[in-house]
Amino acid sequence: MSINRTIALIYSEKDDAMIDGGIKGWVTNFHKFLSTLMYQITRENPEIKLITESNFSAAELDDYFIILTVVTSNLTSNEVLIKALNAHGKKLKTQEKLVVDGVPRFFKILKRPYDPDIHLNELEDLLTYDFYLVDPLTGDPQEFTRFFGNDAERSYWMKLVDMAYDINHVLNAKEAADGSGTYATIPREKTVYLASTGVDMVIQRDIIKRELIRHGYKVLPDHSLPKESKALDRMVRDDLERCRLSIHLVGEDYGYKPRGSELSVVDIQNRVASDHTYQMVERNKEAKSDDKKPFSRLIWVSPDLKNVTERQKIFIEDLKSDAAALEEAEVLQIQLQELKRIVREELVTGGRFNNRREIRGLDEEQKDEKTKMIYLIADKRDVDEIEGIQTYLKAQGFNVVSPSYEGDLVDLRYIHQENLRRCDASIIYFGQATEDWIKTKLQDLLKAPGFGREKPLSAKAVYFMGQKDVDMEHYKKNNAMVLGNNGGTFSPEHLKPFLTKMES
Structure with a gap:
C-alpha cells in the first residue's frame, strides 16, 4: 500500500x-x-x-x-x-x-x-x-x-x-x-485510565483528556467499550493493569446499562477500579521497594449537582464510603479547574505518596510530648465562628491548628493531610457548611493512616453550632462524638466530653 x-x-x-x-x-x-x-x-x-x-x-x-x-x-x-x-x-x-x-x-x-x-x-x-x-x-x-x-x-x-x-x-x-x-514507548507511570461517563459529563471528560494528552500522557480506554457486561469487566481490568492512576467523573446521569447487568457502565468501571486498587495495595505489600507499583484513584463528583435521582444519590454515597476505606482512593467535590491541578500533582510529584514536602503556610511548630495538637477543621465560611473554641483550647494548653484557606489548592490539600497526620485529636466544626462537606472531612479522618499517621486519634468529634436536621446514626457509625447541638453559642461545657476522652 x-x-x-x-x-x-x-x-x-x-x-x-x-x-x-x-x-x-x-x-x-x-x-x-x-x-x-x-x-x-x-x-x-x-x-x-x-x-x-x-x-x-x-x-x-x-x-x-x-x-x-x-x-x-x-x-x-x-x-x-x-x-x-x-x-x-x-x-x-x-x-x-x-x-x-x-x-x-x-x-x-x-x-x-x-x-x-x-x-x-x-x-x-x-x-x-x-x-x-x-x-x-x-x-x-x-x-x-x-x-x-x-x-x-x-x-x-x-x-x-x-x-x-x-x-x-x-x-x-x-x-x-x-x-x-x-503506544509501547509510553510507560505505565504516564498512563491514565479516564473512565467513560454519563451524558452530562462528556464535555468535562473531554477537557481532562485533552489536558492529559497535551502533557504527554496516554489515556485509556483508547477503544470502544464492549456493550456486554462480562466483556466490559475484562477490558477495564486489562486497561487498569497498564495505568498509574484512574479518574472517574460523576454527575447527575447514572449512565447506560450494558447487556447482562443492572449496573451502569459508569458504576461498573468504578467497582472494577476499586477492586484493582485493593489488589494493588496487597501486591505492593509483598513487593520489594523497587518493584512497587503505586496506583491511586480519583473520583470527581460535580459540585453543581441539582437534579439527582435517588439511584444516583445512593451511587455517590457508595462511592464515598468505598473511598473512605482506602487511602489510595479519594473523592473530590471541587471545581473542574482545581481537579486538573490535583491530577497533575498526583502524576508529577507522586501526590499522596509523596509525604514529605516543604510548603509555605504549614505550621512547623515542634511540640513536645506534653503538648497535644488538636486539628480544628472548619469551612472557610466558618473561620470567624471558631475563634471562641480556638481561644479556649489554647488556654487549656493545647496546640490548635486549622486548615489554610489561601494559596495554591494543591498546597492546601497537602497542608490538610499533614495536619491529619500530626494531630492527636480533631474537631470538625459544623456551622454554615453542608452535611456533605462534614461527611467528607469525617472520611479524611478515617483515611489519615494513608497520609503517614502512625497512631489512632485519641478523640474525634463534630461540633454542631445549633441544632441540625441530620441522621445522627452516621456519626455514631464513624465513632465521632457530637458536641454542641443545643443552641447557637459556644460554651466550654460543650467540649468537656471531648477533653475527657483525650485525657483518658
Missing part, C-alpha cells in the same frame, strides 16, 4: 442536505471547518477528498492514508459500501497497519446518536467522535444545525479540534518497523 497524506471523507449525500435557513449541509460545513483547522495546525493543506455513494470505489481505499466516515443509517443502508469498508478494515488489522502510534487511521464520526458497530463490525473497537449535543436534563440528543454559539463552542468545536490534532498525529507519526503503533 502506498503511504501518502491523502484523507478520504466518506458520507451519504442525504446527510449533506441543506439546513433550514439556507445554510449549507452538515458535511459541507464539517469539511470546511476541518480543512481550516488542519491548515492552522500543519501550515499545509492536506487533501480531504469528499466521497459519496455515487463516486465511491472500493479499489481506491488503499490510496488513502486516513479514512473519515460519517456513520448514519443513510450510509449503512448501502451494503456494498459497508462491505468494502469492513473488508478494508480487516485487511489493515491483519497487516497491523490500522493503528499508527496509538491512533487509528480510521475515524468514525457521528452527527447524531447511532450504533455503528452493528454494521462496521471490523472496526467496532475504534472510538467514535460524537458531534452532537445531549441535553443533560432530558437525555435528548440534538444535532447541530448552528455551528457557532456557546453550545457549539463547548461541544462541536472542542471535539473537532481534538479530531484535527489526532489526524495530524497520524500524518506525522513514524510507523514502527512492523507497521503497528501501540
Whole structure:
C-alpha cells in the first residue's frame, strides 16, 4: 500500500442536505471547518477528498492514508459500501497497519446518536467522535444545525479540534518497523485510565483528556467499550493493569446499562477500579521497594449537582464510603479547574505518596510530648465562628491548628493531610457548611493512616453550632462524638466530653 497524506471523507449525500435557513449541509460545513483547522495546525493543506455513494470505489481505499466516515443509517443502508469498508478494515488489522502510534487511521464520526458497530463490525473497537449535543436534563440528543454559539463552542468545536490534532498525529507519526503503533514507548507511570461517563459529563471528560494528552500522557480506554457486561469487566481490568492512576467523573446521569447487568457502565468501571486498587495495595505489600507499583484513584463528583435521582444519590454515597476505606482512593467535590491541578500533582510529584514536602503556610511548630495538637477543621465560611473554641483550647494548653484557606489548592490539600497526620485529636466544626462537606472531612479522618499517621486519634468529634436536621446514626457509625447541638453559642461545657476522652 502506498503511504501518502491523502484523507478520504466518506458520507451519504442525504446527510449533506441543506439546513433550514439556507445554510449549507452538515458535511459541507464539517469539511470546511476541518480543512481550516488542519491548515492552522500543519501550515499545509492536506487533501480531504469528499466521497459519496455515487463516486465511491472500493479499489481506491488503499490510496488513502486516513479514512473519515460519517456513520448514519443513510450510509449503512448501502451494503456494498459497508462491505468494502469492513473488508478494508480487516485487511489493515491483519497487516497491523490500522493503528499508527496509538491512533487509528480510521475515524468514525457521528452527527447524531447511532450504533455503528452493528454494521462496521471490523472496526467496532475504534472510538467514535460524537458531534452532537445531549441535553443533560432530558437525555435528548440534538444535532447541530448552528455551528457557532456557546453550545457549539463547548461541544462541536472542542471535539473537532481534538479530531484535527489526532489526524495530524497520524500524518506525522513514524510507523514502527512492523507497521503497528501501540503506544509501547509510553510507560505505565504516564498512563491514565479516564473512565467513560454519563451524558452530562462528556464535555468535562473531554477537557481532562485533552489536558492529559497535551502533557504527554496516554489515556485509556483508547477503544470502544464492549456493550456486554462480562466483556466490559475484562477490558477495564486489562486497561487498569497498564495505568498509574484512574479518574472517574460523576454527575447527575447514572449512565447506560450494558447487556447482562443492572449496573451502569459508569458504576461498573468504578467497582472494577476499586477492586484493582485493593489488589494493588496487597501486591505492593509483598513487593520489594523497587518493584512497587503505586496506583491511586480519583473520583470527581460535580459540585453543581441539582437534579439527582435517588439511584444516583445512593451511587455517590457508595462511592464515598468505598473511598473512605482506602487511602489510595479519594473523592473530590471541587471545581473542574482545581481537579486538573490535583491530577497533575498526583502524576508529577507522586501526590499522596509523596509525604514529605516543604510548603509555605504549614505550621512547623515542634511540640513536645506534653503538648497535644488538636486539628480544628472548619469551612472557610466558618473561620470567624471558631475563634471562641480556638481561644479556649489554647488556654487549656493545647496546640490548635486549622486548615489554610489561601494559596495554591494543591498546597492546601497537602497542608490538610499533614495536619491529619500530626494531630492527636480533631474537631470538625459544623456551622454554615453542608452535611456533605462534614461527611467528607469525617472520611479524611478515617483515611489519615494513608497520609503517614502512625497512631489512632485519641478523640474525634463534630461540633454542631445549633441544632441540625441530620441522621445522627452516621456519626455514631464513624465513632465521632457530637458536641454542641443545643443552641447557637459556644460554651466550654460543650467540649468537656471531648477533653475527657483525650485525657483518658
